[in-house]
Amino acid sequence: MKISLLFFLTVLTLYVPATFAQSAGAAKLTTGKEIYEGGCSGCHGGDGKGAPQSTIGFEKPESFPDFTKCDQTTPEDNWAWKSVIRDGGPSRAFSQIMPSFSGALTSRQMDEVIGYMRGFCKEKGWARGELNLPRALGTEKAFPEDEVVITTTLNANGTPSVSNEIVHEQRFGVKNQIEVSVPVSFERPERGKWYGGVGDVGLGVKRVLFSSLGSGSIVSAQGEVILPVGNRAHGLGSGVTTFENFVAYGQLLPWKTFFQFQAGADLPVDRAKAPDTAFVRTAIGKSFNQNEGLGRMWSPMVEFLGDRDLVAGMRTNVDVMPEMQVTISKRQHIRFDVGLRIPATNTAGRQKQVMFYLLWDWQDGKLLEGWK
């Protein structure tokens, strides 16, 4: 039973693209529609929803795509699809039933068929995954996400301290995302004495105002309320409810370089407890993919982080942070980023900090799924 299934899969994955290459005269197919109908619709269905179970002869994996579902397809960028088409399902830790078309289709034909498949999502307004730029440590991004991020900040000198922020982000509707953030900090003000706890919890809503793959840009706005649940006496909370509002802008530039910008303000309801603060953050970077542009992704970035209390006589804090993000799972849904945050102005009493995060895009797969 097992052997015959294995045999069947081998035949399917080696034979299907090979016979397609010869018999259908794949080289002659030029339009995306012709390529799709010649090589893909047998499994994926003429309408992109997947061919009926009775005709395909394999058991559809749980993650088998329905290309008409915009919420599932638009977050995937063309590079991810091309990697699966060129190198087969296993290139992104998907099922081996999805064959490799590297011998059957040219790079250009793959781009054509991807263009055709993009037409299966009929609903307008979904931001495309290409605009989902690598998340920076300090600058919030414009793209709405389904992810969990745990960011850790360590003082590199001065008072030892460790702070973590756990952020859960979840999309809803075409353009919106909710966000819950929970900070957890530990500090050692004197030798042998550590204390810690939960800080002020934030609840936010983000909405995409504009996105265009043509111009490579995305703009969002976020409103957030930060609740004073942290212990103020221990420096874990501000003791006052604060509204944080910001706009975020992402710009994809040629050769996978990018620019991200975020500007906003923290407005506490009682200014006697905390001042209004304005902030401007930017990240510039470039992504490099292994395996001829489709494999593991490395994204070096540098951020400039500015904030200023809106009180007469206060100076602006500017930090510079070089960092590197890397995709660690094969599916690229688990990522790691590490950077060094260096105060550049107003340096007295401000420490260098090491920051890193672990990110899980849970819409793309379970934590332990998608590694090999």
Ligand code: HEC
């Ligand atoms: C033998 C059946 C079969 C054929 C032929 C086939 N596919 Fe697939 N394809 C699959 C299966 C099964 C999956 C799902 C793999 C998984 O989720 O583990 C898949 C997944 C994909 C994905 C990944 C979608 C995602 O969720 O990221 C893309 C893109 C894709 N196929 C494109 C194509 C294109 C383009 C062709 C034709 C050139 C094609 N497939 C031909 C079976 C097939």
